[in-house]
Amino acid sequence: MTTDFGKKFRKDFSFEADYVPINHGSYGTYPNVIKPVMREFQDKAEQHPDRWNRFESKEIIKSNLKRLSKLVHCDDSDLIFVPNASSGVNTVLRSFPFKKGDKILHYQTVYASVDKTLAFLKDHYQVELVRIHLNYPLEDAEIIQLTKEAIDQEHAKGNGKIRMAVFDALSSLPGVRFPFEAINSVVQENGILSLIDGAHAIGQVSLNLTELNPDYFITNCHKWLYSPRGCAILYAPKRNQGFIHPTTINAAYKFHADSTEYSSFAQENVPNTIDTAPYLCIDAALNYRESIGGEEAICKYTHDIAVKGGALVAKLLGTQVMENSTKTLTANMVNIELPAFKTSKTDPEIMAFFLNKSIYEKHTMLSIYKNNSKWWVRLCGQIYVDLDDFQKAGEAVLAIIKEIDEQ
Numbered sequence: 001m002t003t004d005f006g007k008k009f010r011k012d013f014s015f016e017a018d019y020v021p022i023n024h025g026s027y028g029t030y031p032n033v034i035k036p037v038m039r040e041f042q043d044k045a046e047q048h049p050d051r052w053n054r055f056e057s058k059e060i061i062k063s064n065l066k067r068l069s070k071l072v073h074c075d076d077s078d079l080i081f082v083p084n085a086s087s088g089v090n091t092v093l094r095s096f097p098f099k100k101g102d103k104i105l106h107y108q109t110v111y112a113s114v115d116k117t118l119a120f121l122k123d124h125y126q127v128e129l130v131r132i133h134l135n136y137p138l139e140d141a142e143i144i145q146l147t148k149e150a151i152d153q154e155h156a157k158g159n160g161k162i163r164m165a166v167f168d169a170l171s172s173l174p175g176v177r178f179p180f181e182a183i184n185s186v187v188q189e190n191g192i193l194s195l196i197d198g199a200h201a202i203g204q205v206s207l208n209l210t211e212l213n214p215d216y217f218i219t220n221c222h223k224w225l226y227s228p229r230g231c232a233i234l235y236a237p238k239r240n241q242g243f244i245h246p247t248t249i250n251a252a253y254k255f256h257a258d259s260t261e262y263s264s265f266a267q268e269n270v271p272n273t274i275d276t277a278p279y280l281c282i283d284a285a286l287n288y289r290e291s292i293g294g295e296e297a298i299c300k301y302t303h304d305i306a307v308k309g310g311a312l313v314a315k316l317l318g319t320q321v322m323e324n325s326t327k328t329l330t331a332n333m334v335n336i337e338l339p340a341f342k343t344s345k346t347d348p349e350i351m352a353f354f355l356n357k358s359i360y361e362k363h364t365m366l367s368i369y370k371n372n373s374k375w376w377v378r379l380c381g382q383i384y385v386d387l388d389d390f391q392k393a394g395e396a397v398l399a400i401i402k403e404i405d406e407q
């Protein structure tokens with residue numbers, strides 16, 4: 001067991017030699033020890049496809065869900081596997097029986113695919129979208145206040161109820177922790193169902209779903225938990241399982257007029273014919289995490305390096321880290337303001353320029369975005385990064401900005 005993390009851990013992963021892996025948050029990655037485990041499951045699937053798909057893989061799926069349920073503290077029969085967070089969010093939003101005029105509360109920091117899923121509901125089912133704008137850095141108390149005000153304002157109109165609130169556990173851009181526990185309480189106290197997009201949560205922040213008691217919670221295991229892609233879980237407590245059906249309906253489908261009618265939930269959510277190997281590697285991912293020191297040690301290092309790395313880059317750029325007075329925003333992702341630059345490029349062009357330059361010339365990935373009328377870059381701590389990776393990322397930012405300025 002070791003907690004002496006940093007660059008030496010690169011050998012446990014498959015990165016190209018000079019790649020600067022400072023953007024774990026987008027796609028995640030998994031340790032090499034999991035590769036033969038996954039391959040073995042895939043081989044088994046071919047040795048006797050019927051036995052595997054009809055019986056054996058199902059048992060291993062169950063045991064992996066059981067292990068995950070211990071990590072996130074919930075009943076394993078309230079968890080199902082889905083391929084990714086987008087699918088999980090779609091499962092809930094596209095099967096929940098919204099009625100014309102129902103309102104859905106959300107924030108402009110919502111992930112792009114989730115935002116479009118909400119647009120789909122508006123276009124097809126005439127739900128109304130209530131959007132709260134978040135200009136960071138914000139105190140948790142300010143987010144809570146904005147949320148309470150928006151709910152009061154909408155309910156005072158008397159023209160339809162907010163049925164559901166969709167919010168992140170940690171948003172993508174900005175890569176910040178959202179006060180999801182407090183917002184969950186606020187919305188539920190107002191009779192609103194909570195759908196938490198925890199795409200970035202598991203493996204980055206500790207979760208106790210029984211205590212949190214969200215109405216729906218989705219989290220990607222292929223981001224911060226080191227499972228192969230795509231592997232995510234959807235949590236739906238039994239009181240809410242009856243209304244939820246997978247986006248791709250299977251033979252077990254049953255209509256339920258009552259949200260608490262959960263008898264077909266597990267069967268409806270048995271995966272169709274796909275490669276379930278990523279789901280089956282949870283055990284191996286958690287074994288690896290235990291072997292290197294466990295959840296607490298991993299999260300401590302990834303958080304500390306993000307905080308230190310963010311400060312280093314802010315100093316290099318002559319700017320500031322996006323943080324509030326109680327320092328709740330930075331978990332393993334840190335956001336640093338970019339220095340001012342002059343350009344005739346549009347915002348999408350600037351983003352595309354950074355994307356291409358950082359990937360193809362700087363051999364890294366710099367996720368930049370605008371919030372509160374400023375440009376920011378999101379950088380990620382991980383067990384395999386050191387401060388000099390942040391230094392390199394900061395230098396790449398400066399070089400790309402210089403190029404933009406000179407064009």
Ligand SMILES: Cc1ncc(COP(=O)(O)O)c(C=O)c1O
Binds near residue numbers: 084168
């Ligand atoms: C907050 C958030 N939600 C949803 C997603 C979508 O995840 P996936 O591509 O695994 O569906 C992401 C991906 O980065 C995300 O950051």
